[in-house]
Amino acid sequence: MNLARKTMNAPALAAVYEHAWRPALFYLASGRTTGSDRRDAVRALRIEGTGQRVLDLACGPGNFTHYLSEHLTGDGYVTGLDYSEPMLAKAAADNAGQRVGYVRGDARTLPFADGTFDAVCCFGALYLIPDPIAATREMIRVLAPGGRIAITTSFREDNLFGTATTVAASLSGLRLFDRDTFPDLFAAAGLTEIDQRVHRFMQYVDASKPA
Incomplete structure (x- = not known):
């Protein structure tokens, strides 16, 4: 297990992750606040006021998961999945x-x-998962026809700086993804309405699975 994954499995990090660690790091990496990311998640997944079944992959301490659940009605339900017991x-x-x-x-x-x-998401974790492409394909597999998928993950430019940051990140076990990795993967899987937004070192990608 690399340094990044060991850190995410540490009980001490679980205690401060959503209140300090994640907001600070994500703001530095993307220039966006946690509140903005949460509101965009609801929009991208199109779950507002619905009774949809939602999967939050690599949910961590569940702050995003719980936030998503507050926007559902009726039989709507969010399942948060994570590998870290703490x-x-x-x-x-x-x-x-x-x-x-x-x-x-x-x-x-x-x-x-x-x-x-009906909706599947993974916000800020694919760069930690040992096989992120396999994980993304699994997300698409469990997504129902007509459903929405949304991810937030790392981004690197295709230039010398991007190469340097990729090497630096890999020393701790983090992966940086280029502009085409996930849009191309989504398109190859037959997804439509693919939208990608880049903010500094983070990319936001969402799409629909044809009904």
Whole structure:
């Protein structure tokens, strides 16, 4: 397990992740606030006021997961999945709710049937997962026809600076992805309405699975 993954599995990080660690790092990396990211997540997934089934992959301590659940109605429900036991313990303690639940699992082999969810997301974790492409394909597999997928992950420019930052990030186990990786993967899987937005070192990509 590399340094980045060891850090994410540390109980001490789970205690401060959403209140200090993530907001500070994401603001430095993207220039965006957590509030902006959360509102955009609801918009990108198109879940406002619906009874959809949502999967939040690599949910961490569940702050995003719980926020998404607050925008659902009826039978709407968000499942947060993470591999880190300390993060899930924090999620269960701080972010439980009527329309939210948590499960431990491996992003590369999701324990769900094809087409289980109406919306699937992964915000700020694909660069930590050992096989991010396999994890993304799993997200697409469990997404129902007509559903929405949204990710936030790292970004590097195709230039000397991008190459240098990629090498530096890899020393701690982080991956940086180029502009084409996820739009091309989505297109190859038959997804449509693919939209990509880049903010500094972060990229936001969402798409639809044809009905």
